[in-house]
Amino acid sequence: MNLKPQDLLTDMFKAAVNAAQPEHCIPPYLPTAPRGRTVVIGAGKASAAMAQALERHWKQGPISGVVVTRYGYAVPCEHIKILEAAHPVPDQAGEDAAHEILAAVSQLTEDDLVICLISGGGSSLLPVAAEGITLADKQAINKALLRSGASISEMNCVRRHLSAIKGGRLAAACAPARLVNLIISDVPGDNPMDIASGPTVPDPTTCEQALDIIRRYDITIPDAARDLLTSGKGETIKPDDARLAQVTTHLIATPQLALLAAAKIAEKAGVKPVLLGDSIEGESRDVAKVMAGIALSVKQHGQPATAPCVLLSGGETTVTLKGNGRGGRNVEFLLSVAIALNGADGIYGLAGDTDGVDGQEEIAGALFDPSSLQRAWDLGLRPLDSLDNNDGHGFFEALGDALITGPTLTNVNDFRAILILPNSV
Structure with a gap:
């Protein structure tokens, strides 16, 4: 894989959004x-x-x-x-x-x-x-x-x-x-x-x-x-x-078509795409724990796939607001994944809303890497406190890892990708 992990994840997100652009989708159905x-x-x-x-x-x-x-x-x-x-x-x-x-x-x-x-x-x-x-x-x-x-x-x-x-x-x-x-x-x-x-x-x-x-x-x-x-x-x-x-x-x-477009980008980079579903629901932080567990299984046991691979999923998770942070179901998911992985070597992630707006913020989502938690602690941030306060946007913005696209002019729901590499890159 020649691309940096963050660049590959971003390219997959862009492909998912592009697959749902009206310019491509409208003409066949007139x-x-x-x-x-x-x-x-x-x-x-x-x-x-x-x-x-x-x-x-x-x-x-x-x-x-x-x-x-x-x-x-x-x-x-x-x-x-x-x-x-x-x-x-x-x-x-x-x-x-x-x-x-x-x-x-x-x-x-x-x-x-x-x-x-x-x-x-x-x-x-x-x-x-x-x-x-x-x-x-x-x-x-x-x-x-x-x-x-x-x-x-x-x-x-x-x-x-x-x-x-x-x-x-x-x-x-x-x-x-x-x-x-x-x-x-x-x-x-x-x-x-x-x-x-x-x-x-x-x-x-x-x-x-x-x-x-x-x-x-x-x-x-x-x-x-x-x-x-x-x-x-x-x-x-x-x-x-x-x-x-x-x-x-x-x-x-549909979300499935967007995931398939992202999968093609992964394959071209020599990374096996593993599609986990386009209609995953549940509390963002709970879905995140499941995804983190699958990612760790790939690293430790080579199941359900061997690295390098990327776990792709879509759907719409939910957030039951209890704190007074800036919210966002995708960044809440991503922060919960990062906490569950605890800096595990060679695992990177991106989660974003394909319309460019996660929650009520003009931010699509964010990315994390194995250094995210340590960089947060170095800044005086406490990841668990940010999660409890529903402040994923504040957390990733402080790290400089927010995903900002502006209006994408389409919407096929959430896009989540967890990239697992054999060794740190």
């Missing part, structure tokens, strides 16, 4: 033109880049529409209006954008076509609350969900049932037009109903299931929200709803 209008809508961190790619490759007549993306993720389009709003906690701009999207698909006919561009982050960017629930209520519920330790599918189940646009409701609003969903997945399992809380796909889950999640994590919700769920008035659009008869859904990029 639908045929309709007799009537073509309206483009969408939401998510990649939606603006998706709209730009669609415009560049669409040669079948006029298009119009509106999409909403995260602040700082807008790119110029000629015919599709690009709006920006807040993520992960929604704001008024997101609510206004959602209403504008609903207006764009009103009064369509069966001769019309709607192309919906959905990617991760869309749930927070479409915060139209159900009747009786305010934007402030949605913000408070969203913050509570983010702190609770609930999985992304559990959080989105609650969001769908408290929304006026998610859980298939936007698809119903498009009827009777033909609707084609082009989706970039950022969730474990790639279930479309969990991507952006499924605004344009059916939802088989129920209000009672949403209530169970709220009880399970002891989440406080306003009376109006609880009444909506207990009465069943928050029920979503089900798979047998006639208004969804003209809906077609394509997953155009």
Whole structure:
């Protein structure tokens, strides 16, 4: 292996992100033109880049529409209006954008076509609350969900049932037009109903299931929200709803494709890729201990592979916040791995969010190497204290090992790579 370990890890991360770029993913899935209008809508961190790619490759007549993306993720389009709003906690701009999207698909006919561009982050960017629930209520519920330790599918189940646009409701609003969903997945399992809380796909889950999640994590919700769920008035659009008869859904990029792209980079460098899964969930620090154990098994026993190899995984871990640090599930994972390895020779790691934002920080993630803990102690940092305070970002930033990409304009969830070499490099 000629590359420095850190450079190889960074190259793998870049390959994973590049594999999910809309410019590569959109063209194979463009639908045929309709007799009537073509309206483009969408939401998510990649939606603006998706709209730009669609415009560049669409040669079948006029298009119009509106999409909403995260602040700082807008790119110029000629015919599709690009709006920006807040993520992960929604704001008024997101609510206004959602209403504008609903207006764009009103009064369509069966001769019309709607192309919906959905990617991760869309749930927070479409915060139209159900009747009786305010934007402030949605913000408070969203913050509570983010702190609770609930999985992304559990959080989105609650969001769908408290929304006026998610859980298939936007698809119903498009009827009777033909609707084609082009989706970039950022969730474990790639279930479309969990991507952006499924605004344009059916939802088989129920209000009672949403209530169970709220009880399970002891989440406080306003009376109006609880009444909506207990009465069943928050029920979503089900798979047998006639208004969804003209809906077609394509997953155009997934975490697995990103991992495979990274694996090719490893192979070219003479390093065996070991794919552990693209839908790994659980508490970040607990998943980290398992990954560290596998890495040590490689070093000590040559199982499940011999060095040099790299353990690749994706998915979305969770962090139950107990401290007042700067958070980030990827940096929490990485710090926990480093602590578990305790400076083990020849083991390096990278963890980052493919959208360039880990938690609420404009930082994708970080890297560690066998010297990370010693360098931290030399700076007066106490790694266990940083972990207990949920301050992975502060820890790796102090070491100069933060991974900063800026907006990547895509999102296929978390990327984790642990590189194991025969000897220190």
